[in-house]
Amino acid sequence: MRKVVGYVHRHLAQRPSGDAEGTAWRYSLMNWGHDPLAKESEAMTRQLDDKVALVTGASSGIGEATAIALAEQGAAVVIAARRTDRLESLRGKLSDDGARVLAVELDVADQAACAAAVESTVEEFGGLDILVNNAGVMLLGPIVGADTTDWDRMIQTNVLGLMYMTDAALPHLIERRGHLIQVSSVAGRVPSRGAGVYNASKFAVNAFSESLRQEITQRGVRVTLVEPGIVATELRDHITNEAAKNSVNARAAEMRQLQSADIAAAIVYAATQPDHVAVNEILVRPTDQGW
Numbered sequence: 001m002r003k004v005v006g007y008v009h010r011h012l013a014q015r016p017s018g019d020a021e022g023t024a025w026r027y028s029l030m031n032w033g034h035d036p037l038a039k040e041s042e043a044m045t046r047q048l049d050d051k052v053a054l055v056t057g058a059s060s061g062i063g064e065a066t067a068i069a070l071a072e073q074g075a076a077v078v079i080a081a082r083r084t085d086r087l088e089s090l091r092g093k094l095s096d097d098g099a100r101v102l103a104v105e106l107d108v109a110d111q112a113a114c115a116a117a118v119e120s121t122v123e124e125f126g127g128l129d130i131l132v133n134n135a136g137v138m139l140l141g142p143i144v145g146a147d148t149t150d151w152d153r154m155i156q157t158n159v160l161g162l163m164y165m166t167d168a169a170l171p172h173l174i175e176r177r178g179h180l181i182q183v184s185s186v187a188g189r190v191p192s193r194g195a196g197v198y199n200a201s202k203f204a205v206n207a208f209s210e211s212l213r214q215e216i217t218q219r220g221v222r223v224t225l226v227e228p229g230i231v232a233t234e235l236r237d238h239i240t241n242e243a244a245k246n247s248v249n250a251r252a253a254e255m256r257q258l259q260s261a262d263i264a265a266a267i268v269y270a271a272t273q274p275d276h277v278a279v280n281e282i283l284v285r286p287t288d289q290g291w
């Protein structure tokens, strides 16, 4: 069967497009599960074929969806997080779909591990074009009487971790005129009661990223801030303050939440613009989110 399909593909390639015999052969191929035009148009729509992307927090939610979406655009993807079992199953799925993929265990709070993740990326794929700094935690709760270990985790992960990853990646992004994509939040634009330290962490991401943008944009490196509203992920499951968790879950249940793929699409939009177009900020809320 493979030989026949190969013969028909070659035969079709020699025919003028749209002629009756060619169309008949094409339908035969489609009956056998091979559509040459579909393959051709799939290849034509992939815009990141020669790019290498590293996504932190790729073991679930927005990071996982982003890794899948970037791979669909042809990028080689490095998926990084602490839960290696989750990474392994994503790695299998992506490579079954034909993607070039590397899974790396990473705790972004560990600066040496951040440097090692970037090094592994460059060793495996020869460089780094796109860093998606997505790893994060949202441990909501009031400031008065807070468990300050939650504060440590949020600052270490959302702020220092993102800074360590940025620091490790910058020489490569500068060399390849690459793209830094920071997953911030509406919480980085609008403070609210009960989210003080999460707000502070995402405001820090926004300030750091805009300052860095001014340093490096004229060297050809683009910086994009992505600021989602409520997205249906496991992010809220990790909140340690029960009242805060119940409250945010109740608010989320009242609306049609964003899905991780919605944010992945925004990231792909920024990453696939021509080199002279820097999409610096994308704020995406659910239509039903009134704050």
Ligand SMILES: NC(=O)c1ccc[n+]([C@@H]2O[C@H](COP(=O)([O-])OP(=O)(O)OC[C@H]3O[C@@H](n4cnc5c(N)ncnc54)[C@H](OP(=O)(O)O)[C@@H]3O)[C@@H](O)[C@H]2O)c1
Pocket (backbone or CB within 6 Å): 056, 057, 058, 059, 060, 061, 062, 063, 080, 081, 082, 083, 084, 086, 106, 107, 108, 109, 134, 135, 136, 137, 138, 157, 161, 183, 184, 185, 186, 227, 228, 229, 230, 231, 232, 233, 234, 235, 236, 260
């Ligand atoms: N969901 C929302 O409503 C929402 C809204 C605005 C912004 N965001 C932002 O979107 C990003 C992704 O969140 P999500 O909603 O997709 O939640 P999620 O499903 O809980 O994903 C968080 C990811 O971060 C990783 N992570 C956490 N701590 C880490 C660490 N120390 N080192 C490495 N990876 C770590 C987790 O992987 P491991 O646990 O396996 O390490 C996981 O893959 C976060 O920055 C979050 O602040 C989310």
